[in-house]
Amino acid sequence: MNPQSVAAAFAVGLLLAIVLYIGVASYNAVMSLRQRIDKAWSNIDVVLKQRHDQLPALVSAVRGVMAFEQDVLTEVARARANYSPTEPIPDQAVHSDETTRAVRSLFAVVEAYPEIKSNTNVLDLQTQIERLESMIADRRELYNDQVYRYNTRITTLPTMLLAPLFGWQQRPFFAARPEELERPATDL
């Protein structure tokens, strides 16, 4: 084997090593992204569950005083009952948004009842649920950002070449599907 052949083999080997390295790094990056998405979802799921567990305590704490606000309380109970950790993520997003809206309505109504506002137990529950709502919002942003990064990665070079080989599919965002966001036109 003459020196030129050795040099040519070295060049080809080096290029192959670079390609292989980038391929392995890309594969590992996608695997890490999938793990991060799963973790981000678990972190949302934990808070959804906590909110689901806290709401009955809040409703029962204010029910006695808010006897004339049954609609608001019923809406909170209905939204809470829709929570199902096994349904698809976009559906969970819809139900989570409904619960958030119902809870906000309840808090707005509570403002009109000074006797409830001065109740420490209710205030504590309100603070806890507001904190959970804030955590859901933040972690939703984090989850969606992670999904965005994953979806972008598997549709761009060089990783898009590996996606068909390993069957990588786009992941859903924690958001309502566009058709579910449509509202009937209101004639003012």
Added chain:
Amino acid sequence: MRWMPIDWQPQGIFLALVGLGVGLWLLARGLADYREATRIGDTSTSRIATLAAGEVQVSGVIEAAEVTLISPLQSASCVYYRATIDGADDGIDIRADLEELGADFFEERAVGFRVRDESGDIRVFPRAARWDAPTTLDDSTGLMGDEPPGLRIRTGPAIAPTGLGREAAIAALLARPEASPDFRPLVILGGGAHQGIGGGDRRRHYREATLSVGDAVTILGRALPFGDLADPAEADFAVGSELAPDDAEVVGDIAEAREAGLLAATPEAAWGNAGIPGFGIGHPVRAPVLDPQATALPLGTPEQASEAERRFEIPSEALVLASAPDAPLLIAQGIPSDAVERREGRFLLGLLGAIVAIASAMALAMIVSGALGT
């Protein structure tokens, strides 16, 4: 006029080998940076206030915790520095591994700090972290022996307490640092105290990288409750000890000592004044027991005492950022996109290194085979 034929072969082989080595080194560094850029770029930045335990990336501004460092070459207040002097005289005491690297003086040091974003702050324990800090001093001794203008050799202690309060902080800023009588800054430069800094006949190259309070950083690592940190200060056993803390003999000895009443019940009982929070930084929260001949330290006010307690007391359930055995902390200057951009730049340089290595290998082959021999 007759031209003497020049034999280019030894020089050519040398240059080709250098090109090959440098090219491969650039490539290896570039590929490592590619992986790191992917890791940073693929991790979403969390808000500190709603951080969950596990691998996270946070981005914010550095805030001092209990103490800050004073860098050795610029006397800059910082939380991390890496200082190098090349070309110092031979009398300097340096570690053997650094001597192999060709560095005459090398010091790298970090202290714990906080990082704050718009939602809150979190404590960072930078032990075993990898740092990507900007070079803030990169200059050499002038031709006339004059030292670079940015050089301001540290003349006091390497650690400064924080949380002095506004008035004390202003006074500390305005005060001229006084060198301790036995401090000889030129020792680290390899010269005697009687010589001027430029008194030696060798030129020195100074490099210092620092991360200071107020700098923007991106930190990628593991968030975990403070209580889960395994002895962050390694205070329980000697560094380098091969004995595990759960070693049967060690456990037996401790149990025996406890039964015999040889183990102290409280830190104060074990370490005396050193167990008082704030004692080591000149702000003890309680009156220390002193030798009657010693100069009594002024006691802090109740506000300062509670501030010191707050600073040193970290609740067990509070999340902190620290290295995990499988995931060392990465602390990089700037926002995440800056950190990624720097690494992508080095990756491209690495690809250029591959081209240099291939070209050098080709040239070497041609020289060896005689095609480019003379």
